[in-house]
Amino acid sequence: MPIPLLQLVQVAIVTGISSHLIFKRAEPRVLPALGMVCALQTVAFGYIYNDTHEFLHASIASFAVISALLFGLFTSIAIYRLSPWHPLARYRGPTLAKLSKWYMGYWIAKGNRHLKLQELHRTYGRWIRIGPNELSVDDPAAIRPIYSQMFRSLSYQGAPQAADALITTVNKDEHALRLVAWTKAFSIERLKHYRTSAQARTAQLLELLAKKKETVSLSHWISLWAIDVMGDMSFSGGFETLAAGKDAEGWMEVLHMGVLFVGVLGQVPWMRDLIALAPSPGPILTFQQFAGKKVEETSRKTGGNRNDILSIIQNDTEGKVELTRLQAHADASFIVLAGSDTVSEAMTALMRYIIDDAKVQQRLRSELNSAFDGPLEDMDASTLLKLPYLDACVQEALRLVPPVAAGPPRWNKDIPTQVLDHVIPASTTIAPPNYAIFRDPRNFFDPEKFLPERWLGGITPHNVDAFVPFCFGPGLFCARLLTANLIRAFSVSFPNDFNVKIFDESYKEHNLWVHDELLVNLEAL
Numbered sequence: 405m406p407i408p409l410l411q412l413v414q415v416a417i418v419t420g421i422s423s424h425l426i427f428k429r430a431e432p433r434v435l436p437a438l439g440m441v442c443a444l445q446t447v448a449f450g451y452i453y454n455d456t457h458e459f460l461h462a463s464i465a466s467f468a469v470i471s472a473l474l475f476g477l478f479t480s481i482a483i484y485r486l487s488p489w490h491p492l493a494r495y496r497g498p499t500l501a502k503l504s505k506w507y508m509g510y511w512i513a514k515g516n517r518h519l520k521l522q523e524l525h526r527t528y529g530r531w532i533r534i535g536p537n538e539l540s541v542d543d544p545a546a547i548r549p550i551y552s553q554m555f556r557s558l559s560y561q562g563a564p565q566a567a568d569a570l571i572t573t574v575n576k577d578e579h580a581l582r583l584v585a586w587t588k589a590f591s592i593e594r595l596k597h598y599r600t601s602a603q604a605r606t607a608q609l610l611e612l613l614a615k616k617k618e619t620v621s622l623s624h625w626i627s628l629w630a631i632d633v634m635g636d637m638s639f640s641g642g643f644e645t646l647a648a649g650k651d652a653e654g655w656m657e658v659l660h661m662g663v664l665f666v667g668v669l670g671q672v673p674w675m676r677d678l679i680a681l682a683p684s685p686g687p688i689l690t691f692q693q694f695a696g697k698k699v700e701e702t703s704r705k706t707g708g709n710r711n712d713i714l715s716i717i718q719n720d721t722e723g724k725v726e727l728t729r730l731q732a733h734a735d736a737s738f739i740v741l742a743g744s745d746t747v748s749e750a751m752t753a754l755m756r757y758i759i760d761d762a763k764v765q766q767r768l769r770s771e772l773n774s775a776f777d778g779p780l781e782d783m784d785a786s787t788l789l790k791l792p793y794l795d796a797c798v799q800e801a802l803r804l805v806p807p808v809a810a811g812p813p814r815w816n817k818d819i820p821t822q823v824l825d826h827v828i829p830a831s832t833t834i835a836p837p838n839y840a841i842f843r844d845p846r847n848f849f850d851p852e853k854f855l856p857e858r859w860l861g862g863i864t865p866h867n868v869d870a871f872v873p874f875c876f877g878p879g880l881f882c883a884r885l886l887t888a889n890l891i892r893a894f895s896v897s898f899p900n901d902f903n904v905k906i907f908d909e910s911y912k913e914h915n916l917w918v919h920d921e922l923l924v925n926l927e928a929l
């Protein structure tokens with residue numbers, strides 16, 4: 405006696421609901437899950453066809469059964485996520501965010517996650533739920549406990565890639581082993597070597613800018629300078645975008661696509677296996693292939709005799725990690741990503757604020773002129789790193805426009821974690837929202853204002869625990885070097901028709917910043 409369709413559908417709904425209990429504990433990867441759905445559809449089709457011998461009827465009925473099963477599963481998931489039994493039920497936040505990670509994926513794609521998080525914290529308070537299993541906390545006191553106890557979530561592996569770079573390594577032990585060589589690559593001794601190449605690129609940019617009589621896009625030139633500097637430091641050059649006047653190979657375009665891609669897909673890392681099946685490899689893979697080609701090209705030119713970050717991390721044995729060729733290419737692309745865009749964004753923001761305030765520009769120039777009187781190559785690095793007003797301007801630019809605006813997310817896997825007076829349930833992702841914290845009046849006086857003086861003391865509130873932009877030594881040295889030289893060489897101003905407000909409003913955050921060009925007039929001093 406065949407089971408009537410209505411009964412089959414009811415059984416499917418109940419099965420869907422029950423399967424949630426299993427998937428809650430052991431979330432399947434997307435491909436096996438899809439395979440399971442196809443297999444079930446085939447079984448349902450076979451069962452119904454065997455009974456009716458009608459192809460169309462069996463197709464529609466089996467489709468209805470599978471839809472009922474998925475309906476049961478998704479309804480159960482949705483109810484659970486909104487229910488008081490969910491481990492994060494006590495945290496307030498938008499209903500859509502509690503239901504799905506696509507909520508934050510949408511704001512990342514739109515480029516407004518930084519503003520959305522700021523708004524959500526103002527509405528819901530310090531601890532908020534921004535995903536089914538994700539929290540955002542804007543309490544500066546929580547930053548240290550979070551980063552000292554938790555490690556990276558799978559969101560770092562959102563996009564298909566040929567191999568893990570340091571930054572996408574989510575296994576803590578493997579990461580620690582790989583980090584040994586990186587630490588060596590940033591030793592004091594090595595930093596001196598990178599400074600020389602940064603100085604050469606800075607001199608090249610100054611010479612180029614000195615020839616420009618018309619309005620220039622400073623953000624464009626800073627970006628080319630940063631690519632060339634990072635290319636030199638990481639794998640002995642080969643970019644020469646400054647000489648070409650453009651990023652002819654399209655590194656920045658692929659990088660920005662890649663970061664947006666990772667940003668959105670990082671919210672739903674289970675999609676990665678599906679994306680990997682697409683005919684086009686996707687921007688991250690393309691970026692790694694780009695970097696790989698560049699590494700091979702440079703190695704051929706230098707006969708493998710290089711003295712750069714990549715050669716150090718490839719040849720280090722102390723970390724007991726021997727990088728594969730693909731891992732080396734992945735790390736090379738990471739250096740370009742970690743170094744060039746962060747530094748060029750920090751520089752662009754810094755220049756935007758210095759140019760906007762003639763008094764700041766003048767005070768900075770006076771400090772620089774009293775510290776240095778010789779040419780660029782005589783600029784002493786230790787003096788440059790100790791100039792209080794320059795340092796204050798750099799910190800202030802990083803505060804207002806942090807190159808990484810969303811705090812790097814952390815995950816506690818299967819161990820509940822104590823953060824202040826909260827016990828974070830296992831399997832929770834948590835991040836401090838850097839942009840919102842840096843512009844919070846509880847942390848910084850008049851926070852929307854560029855006020856370098858706050859870093860020199862006497863202005864409160866000034867909560868240094870709230871300021872964690874993360875930054876590696878060579879990056880900020882390069883930014884200081886270029887700023888010092890630009891300000892000493894030129895009087896910099898905005899063209900009459902440049903609207904700073906429109907420029908500020910053009911900022912979109914897709915993990916990295918995208919914005920209008922910073923147009924300036926330069927007058928040689």
Ligand code: HEM
Nearest residue numbers: 570571742743746747750807808812873874875876878879
């Ligand atoms: C203003 C400049 C910079 C900012 C704001 C910045 C920001 C960050 C952030 C937020 C992280 C943490 C990533 C995470 O754990 O998710 C990080 C890590 C890192 N950055 Fe930077 N960065 C800057 C410049 C640089 C430069 C110039 C380099 C080197 C070429 C660099 C190399 C690294 C490395 C090696 C890591 C560690 C990655 C890991 O542990 O997997 N950064 N940076």
